[in-house]
Amino acid sequence: MEKMIDLLTRISTLYNIPQWAVNVGAITIFIILVAFPFVAKKLLEPKYRKFKQMSMYNVLWRWKYKKEDIVGLWCYCPKCLSMLSCDDENCRATEELQEKITFFVCHECGGHEQGRVVGGDRRYAISLVKREVLREIRTGEYIATMKAFKDAALVEEKQEEVLEEVNPEEIPQSEEVLPVEPTTEVQDTIEKTTSEEHTVTTEEKKDGI
Numbered sequence: 001m002e003k004m005i006d007l008l009t010r011i012s013t014l015y016n017i018p019q020w021a022v023n024v025g026a027i028t029i030f031i032i033l034v035a036f037p038f039v040a041k042k043l044l045e046p047k048y049r050k051f052k053q054m055s056m057y058n059v060l061w062r063w064k065y066k067k068e069d070i071v072g073l074w075c076y077c078p079k080c081l082s083m084l085s086c087d088d089e090n091c092r093a094t095e096e097l098q099e100k101i102t103f104f105v106c107h108e109c110g111g112h113e114q115g116r117v118v119g120g121d122r123r124y125a126i127s128l129v130k131r132e133v134l135r136e137i138r139t140g141e142y143i144a145t146m147k148a149f150k151d152a153a154l155v156e157e158k159q160e161e162v163l164e165e166v167n168p169e170e171i172p173q174s175e176e177v178l179p180v181e182p183t184t185e186v187q188d189t190i191e192k193t194t195s196e197e198h199t200v201t202t203e204e205k206k207d208g209i
């Protein structure tokens with residue numbers, strides 16, 4: 001370190017450059033050298049490496065890449081994004097393919113089924129999704145899938161914003177609120193939400209909760 005400081009001082013004296021400028025230059029070069037391998041790796045990365053999630057069988061699938069391989073592929077709840085459980089117990093009890101069913105269950109959402117695959121157990125389901133991911137990468141379809149995914153997320157975000165705006169709890173009670181006709185979009189959202197809530201209540205009643 002002392003040798004380094006000595007060298008920087010000598011450069012400063014030799015070329016008549018202020019000491020602080022030499023120090024800043026040295027630090028900048030050091031940062032570039034350290035960061036270069038990471039930046040280069042990111043830039044040279046194939047485009048499909050950004051394709052890390054998609055919807056299939058009504059649930060969300062996420063994975064990572066290790067070299068050319070797809071690793072850590074698992075399903076997540078489309079509503080709360082929690083990891084799902086796979087119930088494939090029935091697959092061992094039957095030889096009939098149509099009776100072999102894997103259910104994707106979210107414990108965070110009341111243990112309800114979020115989706116299912118007919119024809120095999122969880123390994124079968126994962127192999128089907130993996131095959132689809134590889135096919136989309138091969139054909140380039142993954143670009144459209146990624147875009148659709150992004151658009152859907154934006155729509156959801158907007159809907160949440162609209163819901164927050166129309167939530168009466170958000171309005172301070174001391175302020176006088178003038179009656180405003182909700183827009184068609186807002187009305188649709190409210191109706192949709194109300195019907196969804198109703199469905200959940202009915203289901204819960206059926207389950208005896």
Ligand SMILES: [Zn+2]
Pocket residue numbers: 077078079080081082106107108109
């Ligand atoms: Zn959930």
